Amino acid sequence: MSNECLTVVGGGLVGAAIAYGAARAGARVRLLDQGDVAFRASRGNFGLVWVSSKGSGVPRYARWSRDAAKLWPALHKELLELTGVDSGLRQPGGFWLGFSEAEVEARAKVLEKIDREAGGVPFQMMEPAELRQYLPGLGSAVVGGSFGPLDGHANPLMLLHGLHAGLRLKGADVINGVDVKQVKYDASSSLFEAIAGDGQSWKSERIVLAAGLGNASLTPQVGLCAPVxxxxxxxxxxxxxxxxxxxxxxxxxxxxxxxxxxxxxxxxxxxxxxxxxxxxxxxxxxxxxxxxxxxxxxxxxxxxxxxxxTPDGYPVYQESPSCPGAYVATCHSGVTLASAHALVIGPWMSGLAQTPAEFDVFKGDRFAGPNTSVSHDH
Structure with a gap:
């Protein structure tokens, strides 16, 4: 059990998962949630727990997604037993479907590259006849596809509900209707202060900025970079x-x-x-x-x-070098990565576990150069 308090700014899928993971690891947790007025990414999330095609050119992200998919059953089972909330997880594998020979060929090359570079990301390319064995009623416009045995899907809204319910049962302080506008760091006391637009404020020894689009303005206040x-x-x-x-x-x-x-x-x-x-x-x-x-x-x-x-489509996970104890967590795949956020990132950012291996690739510093040029596949 840690005596330090961790404040998580942002109660969406990313922030809630990290806060839940910190609470279950024994940290004292406060979650500041903007509430229903927030631009909830979970509302528009397609709900896929997806590994296939992720991480072309960034093998660490491919492995991160693969490992998250493997951790998902444990999170699903724990939330169901703890809260009674069914996150809707099903992992029978998943299909990508293409409408042209060119895109099917391009898909095969990407999947081959990812599996070769990252390892352990299996796939199978299929012709229409084979696809129809699994997907009866498939239209004639589909000319081919791929099957990823690690893929699946879940219900983003039920997952969010389960994380918030689990947080309360783990003793976390969940505060709704909070729009954090400012974050201050007092080096003399090593305390952070999150300040809402209405003047309310909360102090803690650690802070995680998981505010989605709000991270763009909050992270520079504690020496971090997350241009979303x-x-x-x-x-x-x-x-x-x-x-x-x-x-x-x-x-x-x-x-x-x-x-x-x-x-x-x-x-x-x-x-x-x-x-x-x-x-x-x-x-x-x-x-x-x-x-x-x-x-x-x-x-x-x-x-x-x-x-x-982010500009390159990949996550930002980093502790501030100038304000130790401040972290940023930003990602585009809040459902796929929910299990890793809870079971790996939460303990790390609460100070109860080491930084995950090979995480330098996810630092926001990669966007800080004046001549930085990036592209992404989204």
Whole structure:
């Protein structure tokens, strides 16, 4: 049990998972959650627990995603037993589906590269006839695909609910409706102070900035760098249908409740988290081309949400060199990495475990150079 207090700024999937992991490891934890007014990335998350194609050119990220997928059953089981909340985890493997020979060929090259460089990221390329053995009703527009045996899916909203419930049961102090605008560090006392827009403040020996898009302005205040920008994802959901899709795919997945989630887009539209008719139509047409039976399904909802994305698409995990005890955690894959955030990052950032191996690649310093040029696959 640590006598130090850890304040986590941000109660979304990333912050909640880290806070839960710290609390279960024995830390005193305070979670400051902006609440329902926040740009919740979990609202627009497609819900995939996905390893395939992640980390091309960054083998450490491929291994990080692979290891997170393997840790997920333990987190799911623990939350279910502790809180009664079912995160909806299913890991039967998952399919990526392509509409052209060129993209299928490109996919195979990427997966081969990742498995060669990172190791332990298996995949299988399949022709349409083989795909239909697993995905009956697949449309003729699909010319090929890949199967990732480590892939699966979960329910982002139930995962968030389970983490918050688990935090309270572990004795954490969860404070809602807090919009942190400023973070101060007092070197003489080695204390951090998180200050909300309404003047409320909280002090602690350690602090984790996991505020999603808010990290862009908060991290420089404690000597860190996390230049995140918003990318909008639009998602569609159908009425409940008879089970027909046993595996998640990159274009549609059937939830445990029977609805089919269709997604998603990746749009640079600033802080506009609305929907647009052209993208809704594009998603619907693509889903029907993938599974023609969906043409008869009624859409019951469409929504958009903003997700934080770094310039290269990879996470930022780092302790401040100038303000020891301050950490940043920013990532685009809050569902896939939830288990690693809870079981690995939480204990580290609370001071109860060592820095994970080979984590220098995730430092935000990589964006600090004046001539830094990066690109990403999102």
């Amino acid at each position: 920008a918003a990318t909008r994802g639009q998602v569609l959901i159908t009425e409940r249908l008879k089970p027909f899709l046993d595996y998640p795919t990159n274009k549609a997945r059937q939830t445990v409740e029977g609805t089919v989630q269709i997604g998603s887009t990746s749009e640079d539209v600033g802080l506009n988290d609305g929907t647009s008719s052209d993208k809704i139509e594009w998603l619907a047409r693509r889903a029907v081309a993938t599974f023609p039976a969906l043409a008869q399904a009624r859409l019951v909802r469409a929504w958009g949400a903003l997700r934080p994305l």
